[in-house]
Structure formats: structure tokens, C-alpha cells
Amino acid sequence: MIPLNEVSIYTLLRMAFVWQLLSFAVYLVGLLAIATFFFDNFKSVVLIVKSILEPYFQPQLPQTLVEKFGKWAVITGSTDGIGREYAKELAKQGINVVLISRTKEKLIAVTEEIENEFKVKTKWIVADFSKGREVYTHIERELSGIPVGILVNNVGKMYDYPDELSNIPEDTIWDLININVAAVTIMSRMLIPELKKQKRGAIVNISSGSELQPIPYMAVYAATKRYVRCFSQAIERELAEHNITVQCVTPLFLVTKMNQYSDTVMKGGFLIPDVKSFTRSAVFTLGKSAETTGYWTHGLQKWILMVCRQFRMGYQAGGETVSAPSEGPPAARHRVSCPPQESTSLPQSVPLPQNSHPAIMEKLDAIQNAVANVASQMTAVVNRLDSVERQLSLANQFQNSIERTQGTSRSNDSFPAAFQRSVTVSIVDMEIEELRPLIPMSTMEQVQAVEELL
CATH class of the missing domain: 3.40.50.720 (NAD(P)-binding Rossmann-like Domain)
Structure with a gap:
């Protein structure tokens, strides 16, 4: 290594000049980027100001x-x-x-x-x-x-x-x-x-x-x-x-x-x-x-x-992921569709590294069991919804058979139709009341259990 006292003043000045030149280039690029951004977003304002001032310098223009x-x-x-x-x-x-x-x-x-x-x-x-x-x-x-x-x-x-x-x-x-x-x-x-x-x-x-x-x-x-x-x-x-x-x-x-x-x-x-x-x-x-x-x-x-x-x-360019919002407009949020039954099943086990810490493996097993329980509950929900759909289908068939048998309009068949509708409503209400506590209660319990484990 060359001793400091042997370094010439010329070398020090040259290094300082190169450093200042690089710093100036970086600042210049940054200023140009900022100026370009602001011009791109405010160019209409610039053009409007230009058009307002133009008649004072070029009165012959329309x-x-x-x-x-x-x-x-x-x-x-x-x-x-x-x-x-x-x-x-x-x-x-x-x-x-x-x-x-x-x-x-x-x-x-x-x-x-x-x-x-x-x-x-x-x-x-x-x-x-x-x-x-x-x-x-x-x-x-x-x-x-x-x-x-x-x-x-x-x-x-x-x-x-x-x-x-x-x-x-x-x-x-x-x-x-x-x-x-x-x-x-x-x-x-x-x-x-x-x-x-x-x-x-x-x-x-x-x-x-x-x-x-x-x-x-x-x-x-x-x-x-x-x-x-x-x-x-x-x-x-x-x-x-x-x-x-x-x-x-x-x-x-x-x-x-x-x-x-x-x-x-x-x-x-x-x-x-x-x-x-x-x-x-x-x-x-x-x-x-x-x-x-x-x-x-x-x-x-x-x-x-x-x-x-x-x-x-x-x-996003820095490696982070921005997730899409989980909720859409009101008209879309109110539309709920249940997946087919087979799509709710989850793998029974997930392979873990052999050298994992015992405490970590225990928590992961507990989380996996909690997720499996949620999947089981959703499967039950889907089955119950299928039952409701079958009940409605049978009720519609019953209504159609009455109308074909009697050969009269719906207005002349008020008692059977009203009875059929009341039965249908009762069945559906019973199913919904049984389903209502099933989803939020069980799901929230599983989520809380996972949060406690984490």
C-alpha cells in the first residue's frame, strides 16, 4: 500500500473530481426523473397557462x-x-x-x-x-x-x-x-x-x-x-x-x-x-x-x-406482493356460491422436514388439524345446502303435479298451492336456521385456535 504522504496532490484532486462528477450525474438523473413525472402529470396545466399567455405575445392568433x-x-x-x-x-x-x-x-x-x-x-x-x-x-x-x-x-x-x-x-x-x-x-x-x-x-x-x-x-x-x-x-x-x-x-x-x-x-x-x-x-x-x-x-x-x-x-418491483382486495362491490359481495363437495377436501397430511424443531412441528400439526376441521364443517354445509335444493325441487314437482291433475289455473288452486308453499318455506327455514350457527361459530373457533397457536 502506498503511504498517504507519498500520494500526490494531483491524484487526490483527480479522485475528488471523479467523485463529484458521479454525484452530479446521480443528482441530475434524479432531478430529470422528478421533472418528467411532474410534467407528465401537470402538462395540461402547463399547456393551458401557455395558451392563456400566448395572445399577449402573438395577438394575431385566433x-x-x-x-x-x-x-x-x-x-x-x-x-x-x-x-x-x-x-x-x-x-x-x-x-x-x-x-x-x-x-x-x-x-x-x-x-x-x-x-x-x-x-x-x-x-x-x-x-x-x-x-x-x-x-x-x-x-x-x-x-x-x-x-x-x-x-x-x-x-x-x-x-x-x-x-x-x-x-x-x-x-x-x-x-x-x-x-x-x-x-x-x-x-x-x-x-x-x-x-x-x-x-x-x-x-x-x-x-x-x-x-x-x-x-x-x-x-x-x-x-x-x-x-x-x-x-x-x-x-x-x-x-x-x-x-x-x-x-x-x-x-x-x-x-x-x-x-x-x-x-x-x-x-x-x-x-x-x-x-x-x-x-x-x-x-x-x-x-x-x-x-x-x-x-x-x-x-x-x-x-x-x-x-x-x-x-x-x-x-412490487422490490419483491413485495400486493394482494387484491377480498371484497368486491356490494352487488358482487352479496352473491355467495358454494363450491362442489369434492373441492372442499384437503390433504390429510403435509410432509415436514425431518430435522424440524419439535415445538414447531407440534404447532404445525395443530394448525393442520384446525384447517381439516374447517374443511369438514364446510363439507357438512355443502351437504345441507344440497338437501335444501332437493327439498325445493320436490316441492316444485309437487306443485306441477297438482296443476296437471286438476287442469286449473293457479288462482283456482289456492289451497293446495298455499299449503305446498308453506311446507316449502318451513323446510327451508329449518335448514337455514340449522346452518346459520354452523359456519361462523365453528370457523371462528378454529381461527381463534390457530391464532393462539401462532
Whole structure:
């Protein structure tokens, strides 16, 4: 080893320089990562501020929406919620509107309201987008000759209530695809040639906060809204050279008819604005930002969600496992299904290492016995449920035989039917009362025994 007093000053300076250079590189990478994260989450704010300041430095640029995009706008799903308020906000700025929806009476009422309040031209088109491709020929014919400058793809459909995919009716799934996916695609394709011809225009696609992550029990809806975002980003690049703006609006919870399944959401609040306030803010961002949540509290919520998702991804990358929640939405939690009897059986023994500590082996044996007892109890539960099902089946057969024998309507056979129903109810009630204490008591005792052993 070289003595310290023999180390030259030049060598020490060189080592110090290399150390400082490495430290600077690490700090620089960290700052760039933080800056990229914040820009990615706040770029819409940056672009809005830029658009607000631009007229002071370039006053020759178009200022109003009419100057930027044209005098006509088409809004789908425009008789309720976001679509209706979009039509009113655009009309407020002097833009003529074409309203497309499936209910003629509502269309007439909204167009009259807009004409009387804002003194602009209106047109309405009846179209049910759940019908698929057959409606677009009619829409294209009605829009012929109108110099459309803004298209708002707002029409959408939500589940009646969250549920598992296998429980969603097939017709509902096709409606979700036809309305949430096909409508935004075909309407954009229909009007892009007109926008190119005018060398200006805007397409506004209304997505949803559901697209930010996969959502169990709302799988199809969330996936269709993710499609809207990806579709918007793609055609934005395609149409940029033609001076056509494409904006994707990603609202979170709003007080709208689509969220009537939740009483909490319909109450509104600081984080859940009313549709009018949201739409006024969202229209303000048109032409200023390609992606927006539309409302500042929604932007804050989205940023928090993104931070949590980044944290979770980093946590998983570090070797930890994040388990899925054990409970779904209320509609799913109340649906209880019992597994087949053979699926409840467990192995009678688990091989243990020969050199295990005796105390550990004793506890493991006790835990294994406790689990086997729980499995035995569940097997008994399944058998009792099978008994209930057989009783109901026999009761139904008894009812059918009475009706076939007498050849009369159910209303003329009130006494046998009432007697049969009372017997069935009594049997089922007895079975349920016997099953009620079986599951929680035995299971809780076994769980407590395991906890004591641990």
C-alpha cells in the first residue's frame, strides 16, 4: 500500500473530481426523473397557462372557438349530462349545434332551450347508437352540407350496477361496445374528411377515470374507456399536420344520471362537481390541452392516483406482493356460491422436514388439524345446502303435479298451492336456521385456535 504522504496532490484532486462528477450525474438523473413525472402529470396545466399567455405575445392568433374551429359543432348523447352542458357551453360562445340522441322529445326540448337562450342555429338528429352500423348512414345524410368544425363524442353507456363479467347480459356487452367504442370511432371517421377540407377543427372524446386502471366488476366499461384514450392519442398524431385538434377528456365522478347506482356520488361534494361546473371548465381547456380531466379537483385526484400507482409498482418491483382486495362491490359481495363437495377436501397430511424443531412441528400439526376441521364443517354445509335444493325441487314437482291433475289455473288452486308453499318455506327455514350457527361459530373457533397457536 502506498503511504498517504507519498500520494500526490494531483491524484487526490483527480479522485475528488471523479467523485463529484458521479454525484452530479446521480443528482441530475434524479432531478430529470422528478421533472418528467411532474410534467407528465401537470402538462395540461402547463399547456393551458401557455395558451392563456400566448395572445399577449402573438395577438394575431385566433382567440375564440369560432375563429379556431368553425361555426358548427356536433354533440352525441346531448340530451342529458355532459353532452347537454357541452351543447349549451358551445352555443354560449356563438357556435351553432347539431344534437344527436335517441329520444326525439328530449332533443326537441333541448334545441328549443338553446335557441331561446343563446340565439344560435340548431339541428337535431334521432339516432340510437346501440343499433350498430345501421344508424350512421342516416347521420351522415343529415350532416351533409353542414361545415362541422367541432365533434364532441360524448355518447356513452355504463352498467346498471357493477357486476362480474359472466353475469352481464350479452346484449348489454354489445351495447357497451357499440356505444362506447364504435360511436367514437365511426363518428370521427365520418367527419375527419370535412375537417381536413376546412384545414381546422377539433374532436373531443369523452373518456372516463375508469380508464386509469383495470376495474374488476366494471371490466368492459373500463376497457372501452381505455380504448377511447388510446384512440384519441393515435389520431391526434395522425391529424396534427392538418391543424385538427384532438382532445381526450377524462372526468372522474360527477353528479350525472350515469352514476345513479351510487347515492354517495349523487350527493356531490368538493371532489364530485355538478355537470355544469365541470363542463364550463372542460370547454375552457378546448384548444389548450390535448389531455385533461376537465376539472381541477379531478386533476388533483388523478395525480394522487398516479403517485399511488407508481408507489405500488415500485413496491412490487422490490419483491413485495400486493394482494387484491377480498371484497368486491356490494352487488358482487352479496352473491355467495358454494363450491362442489369434492373441492372442499384437503390433504390429510403435509410432509415436514425431518430435522424440524419439535415445538414447531407440534404447532404445525395443530394448525393442520384446525384447517381439516374447517374443511369438514364446510363439507357438512355443502351437504345441507344440497338437501335444501332437493327439498325445493320436490316441492316444485309437487306443485306441477297438482296443476296437471286438476287442469286449473293457479288462482283456482289456492289451497293446495298455499299449503305446498308453506311446507316449502318451513323446510327451508329449518335448514337455514340449522346452518346459520354452523359456519361462523365453528370457523371462528378454529381461527381463534390457530391464532393462539401462532
